[in-house]
Amino acid sequence: MAKRVVPETARRRRRPTKQGQVLTHELIVETALRMLREHGEAGLTARRLGLALGADASTIYRYFRGMDDLILAIADELFGHAMADWAPTGDWRADLRDLGLRIHHAYLAHPQAAVLTASRVTGRPNEVASDEMILGILRGAGFPDAEAVRVYHAFIDQSLAFAILDAATLALPRAAREADEEVWRDTYARLPASTHPNIAATAPLLVARMNDSAYPIALDMLLSSAFRDGSSGTSR
Missing domain, CATH: 1.10.10 (Arc Repressor Mutant, subunit A)
Structure with missing residues (x-):
């Protein structure tokens, strides 16, 4: 009980x-x-x-x-860290990009906590304030309500999904993390073109990119898609 x-x-x-x-x-x-x-x-x-x-x-x-109540408080605290001292500029894409990166950064600053909390919904003040802000940015940019909710849903789930993915990597023991990173160079870069032509052709690019987070790229793709599909406002 x-x-x-x-x-x-x-x-x-x-x-x-x-x-x-x-x-x-x-x-x-x-x-x-x-x-x-x-x-x-x-x-x-x-x-x-x-x-x-x-x-x-x-x-x-x-x-x-109980301890789960504490976990929810930790989750809300991470949202508080992300939103601390933040204020919108009026440019909806720049504001959402900044917010997304701040959320991602706040979770990666506490990777073990991120893995434990990023999938939770707390309904607590910092989380609610973040959601209110994001929806307000989208509605203020001219997105109809249904489209604003669609973009919000994709935006926040993408932010938290990458937070879990990247935090899980950071939470690994250092030796395991470094071993995973070396696979791109030691395995993928050595695959022959005769059996793996596409990997072999792109191997140098894979080695250079794949150990970095794809979140900034994915976030830009999401915001570009949202701009094409939904915004009719002037603050673009």
Whole structure:
């Protein structure tokens, strides 16, 4: 059964933790992000989080209904990182491109957290504010509502899908990641034209490109397609 969350005014500790900190929702989330970065998903437990905070594990449940509730808070925090200090310019394509890259960057800054959270829907303030902003940009550019939702759907799913894909690569042990990167040079670049003419013809380009994220290219393709198919506004 999910635990009852104590209201903020009632759950605040009256004295600091062993580390001299007063626990807050934000402190717990940031500490959990750090633990994910340092130890991965397996290292994030209530007991370990309590130790890192200098508090009893049960204290976590005064702020969150359970560990999944904390995971959703982490997901929303990453959206907050992406949106921090951002303001639209009025150029819808430039604004969406910037937002997409910021979302992608925010997740890749915390790859273990990205793999754990990018597929979740939180309905929390930062996520909701991001969605409101994206839909407002599209509707303000003249997209009919149905088209605005279609482009929004593709835009946000593409952003998060690439976040998971690229974060999963960054979350690999360094030796495994480097071994994967070398496959393009050590295997693909050596395939003979007699059996693999298309790979052989493009091998130098594959070696140069395939270890980089395709997200910026895919994002540009999406926005170009959206411009051709849906926008009738003047802010183009």
